[in-house]
Amino acid sequence: xxxxxxxxxxxxxxxxxxxxxxxxxxxxxxxxxxxxxxxxxxxxxxxxxxxxxxxxxxxxxxxxxxxxxxxxxxxxxxxxxxxxxxxxxxxxxxxxxxxxxxxxxxxxxxxxxxxxxxxxxxxxxxxxxxxxxxxxxxxxxxxxxxxxxxxxxxxxxxxxxxxxxxxxxxxxxxxxxxxxxxxxxxxxxxxxxxxxxxxxxxxxxxxxxxxxxxxxxxxxxxxxxxxxxxxxxxxxxxxxxxxxxxxxxxxxxxxxxxxxxxxxxxxxxxxxxxxxxxxxxxxxxxxxxxxxxxxxxxxxxxxxxxxxxxxxxxxxxxxxxxxxxxxxxxxxxxxxxxxxxxxxxxxxxxxxxxxxxxxxxxxxxxxxxxxxxxxxxxxxxxxxxxxxxxxxxxxxxxxxxxxxxxxxxxxxxxxxxxxxxxxxxxxxxxxxxxxxxxxxxxxxxxxxxxxxxxxxxxxxxxxxxxxxxxxxxxxxxxxxxxxxxxxxxxxxxxxxxxxxxxxxxxxxxxxxxxx
Amino acid sequence: xxxxxxxxxxxxxxxxxxxxxxxxxxxxxxxxxxxxxxxxxxxxxxxxxxxxxxxxxxxxxxxxxxxxxxxxxxxxxxxxxxxxxxxxxxxxxxxxxxxxxxxxxxxxxxxxxxxxxxxxxxx
Numbered sequence: 001x002x003x004x005x006x007x008x009x010x011x012x013x014x015x016x017x018x019x020x021x022x023x024x025x026x027x028x029x030x031x032x033x034x035x036x037x038x039x040x041x042x043x044x045x046x047x048x049x050x051x052x053x054x055x056x057x058x059x060x061x062x063x064x065x066x067x068x069x070x071x072x073x074x075x076x077x078x079x080x081x082x083x084x085x086x087x088x089x090x091x092x093x094x095x096x097x098x099x100x101x102x103x104x105x106x107x108x109x110x111x112x113x114x115x116x117x118x119x120x121x122x123x124x125x126x127x128x129x130x131x132x133x134x135x136x137x138x139x140x141x142x143x144x145x146x147x148x149x150x151x152x153x154x155x156x157x158x159x160x161x162x163x164x165x166x167x168x169x170x171x172x173x174x175x176x177x178x179x180x181x182x183x184x185x186x187x188x189x190x191x192x193x194x195x196x197x198x199x200x201x202x203x204x205x206x207x208x209x210x211x212x213x214x215x216x217x218x219x220x221x222x223x224x225x226x227x228x229x230x231x232x233x234x235x236x237x238x239x240x241x242x243x244x245x246x247x248x249x250x251x252x253x254x255x256x257x258x259x260x261x262x263x264x265x266x267x268x269x270x271x272x273x274x275x276x277x278x279x280x281x282x283x284x285x286x287x288x289x290x291x292x293x294x295x296x297x298x299x300x301x302x303x304x305x306x307x308x309x310x311x312x313x314x315x316x317x318x319x320x321x322x323x324x325x326x327x328x329x330x331x332x333x334x335x336x337x338x339x340x341x342x343x344x345x346x347x348x349x350x351x352x353x354x355x356x357x358x359x360x361x362x363x364x365x366x367x368x369x370x371x372x373x374x375x376x377x378x379x380x381x382x383x384x385x386x387x388x389x390x391x392x393x394x395x396x397x398x399x400x401x402x403x404x405x406x407x408x409x410x411x412x413x414x415x416x417x418x419x420x421x422x423x424x425x426x427x428x429x430x431x432x433x434x435x436x437x438x439x440x441x442x443x444x445x446x447x448x449x450x451x452x453x454x455x456x457x458x459x460x461x462x463x464x465x466x467x468x469x470x471x472x473x474x475x476x477x478x479x480x481x482x483x484x485x486x487x488x489x490x491x492x493x494x495x496x497x498x499x500x501x502x503x504x505x506x507x508x509x510x511x512x513x514x515x
Numbered sequence: 516x517x518x519x520x521x522x523x524x525x526x527x528x529x530x531x532x533x534x535x536x537x538x539x540x541x542x543x544x545x546x547x548x549x550x551x552x553x554x555x556x557x558x559x560x561x562x563x564x565x566x567x568x569x570x571x572x573x574x575x576x577x578x579x580x581x582x583x584x585x586x587x588x589x590x591x592x593x594x595x596x597x598x599x600x601x602x603x604x605x606x607x608x609x610x611x612x613x614x615x616x617x618x619x620x621x622x623x624x625x626x627x628x629x630x631x632x633x634x635x636x637x638x
Contacts, residue, residue, distance in 0.1 A: 033631045
């Protein structure tokens with residue numbers, strides 16, 4: 001028998017969650033084509049079941065401590081090439097993104113009630129985009145990473161413009177597409193430098209290959225870093241690459257805004273960890289020696305973090321549109337996570353854990369906030385802050401949940417957001433970036449001003465109508481889960497911080513090649 | 516950068532220079548020998564022998580052609596991937612056969628989507 005062209009290890013279980021999502025997405029697509037127009041929500045419930053199945057797969061694999069690499073080799077070649085890695089980092093990130101996608105789907109099913117248009121598409125495009133997001137966290141190879149990123153990006157552009165009758169939604173779709181395309185090009189260009197320097201696309205083999213090339217080629221590493229930071233900065237929406245975010249967040253359908261601000265952002269940070277931190281660890285290590293001549297990479301990351309926290313919080317102060325305000329708020333939140341990224345080269349294991357912790361908490365509190373925004377603005381037909389007037393009287397439980405999420409976003413003690421910031425900033429201090437930690441603390445105080453504007457509207461302003469706000473069962477459950485999660489992880493953060501700390505250790509296994 | 520690295524780029528530069536030089540050189544060479552007798556009929560845009568009825572800059576296409584072009588790309592890309600599969604079929608065996616059919620099925624879903632959304636109907 002003649003040999004096959006490619007030999008694969010057969011560890012397909014490492015891609016099981018992705019296969020469930022893609023297979024489910026294709027089935028959802030066919031079902032959507034067969035269904036009459038009024039029954040499209042069936043596709044939504046089916047997509048919910050698919051995401052639940054994917055969550056089960058990841059959870060079971062975590063429970064059984066499944067972990068390893070999906071590898072292949074060309075026949076005749078020596079040595080295996082990694083394509084996909086399943087480690088605790090990938091699994092926890094996947095769980096965060098899947099839960100985010102699940103909550104967004106619940107929002108989406110109800111968002112389409114009473115609307116005409118592309119309802120079925122919105123459900124399975126979320127499935128396809130989430131597959132890409134999972135691949136971004138799982139990939140051990142630049143090509144896999146890039147395909148994952150595109151698989152996330154392309155459906156997202158369509159999702160942002162899905163309300164075709166709405167001019168702002170059209171604007172959002174087009175803007176996101178144009179900016180996103182530019183960011184993709186920058187990332188690909190940066191990746192090409194990494195490949196040119198290390199001679200491999202394999203992220204596991206890359207650090208050692210880079211360490212051997214480092215003394216001669218420092219300039220090209222800086223160029224690669226600059227392009228990757230540019231592209232990933234767009235994807236994560238950090239200052240100064242954030243210009244698209246407010247318009248896209250405002251114009252996109254609210255569930256899609258929640259998706260972009262939670263799932264896409266978490267995927268962006270997963271990718272940044274894989275491609276902006278791991279390959280550059282030898283470069284950063286060289287920077288601590290006296291002889292180096294390159295850019296101070298850690299300082300650049302730290303400056304971007306400060307700019308994001310400053311720019312996001314300052315711009316949010318002037319906003320009166322709730323969705324725009326939350327766009328700037330999520331820019332500032334990305335800044336806090338960037339503090340973790342900047343501290344990572346100094347304190348890899350611990351900081352990776354605190355970053356995962358913060359992203360998990362961020363997903364909960366932001367989804368909770370967006371559920372409230374969706375219901376309040378939809379009922380009032382108004383996206384300004386005034387729509388929240390008197391919510392404390394109209395529906396006290398919803399106002400309470402929203403208050404908890406807002407306090408957590410600001411970093412108020414006994415909420416999970418406080419512990420998230422506490423861990424991030426204290427590891428920044430450990431990594432000799434105490435100025436960055438102080439800047440983060442001072443700037444996050446500013447955020448209370450605009451978060452409290454919502455609270456003032458809800459409790460101290462007379463409502464325009466006295467009627468209570470009816471929320472359906474699904475969204476009530478989502479909002480309750482988010483609120484309880486934020487409070488629970490605020491009171492006993494160790495429940496989440498324990499696994500998150502283990503992430504650091506598993507994450508380091510990928511770095512073994514680093515000298 | 517090692518010298519070998521730059522030498523490999525020399526080929527690219529060579530192709531660039533040769534490509535430009537060939538195009539302009541041959542056109543210039545032609546103008547030396549060909550007769551030059553312009554007339555009004557020769558200056559009109561070529562439209563398959565038909566007389567043009569509007570200015571060339573005002574010709575407009577229906578935006579629906581865009582969708583047809585998109586559908587064409589679907590089949591075009593399909594062919595691009597099927598050719599190497601057909602060539603290597605003897606070495607890929609059943610694995611390759613199944614892979615190719617999965618690929619075809621996915622494109623088929625795309626076609627079904629376009630069909631259902633009435634992209635193929637000219638209204």
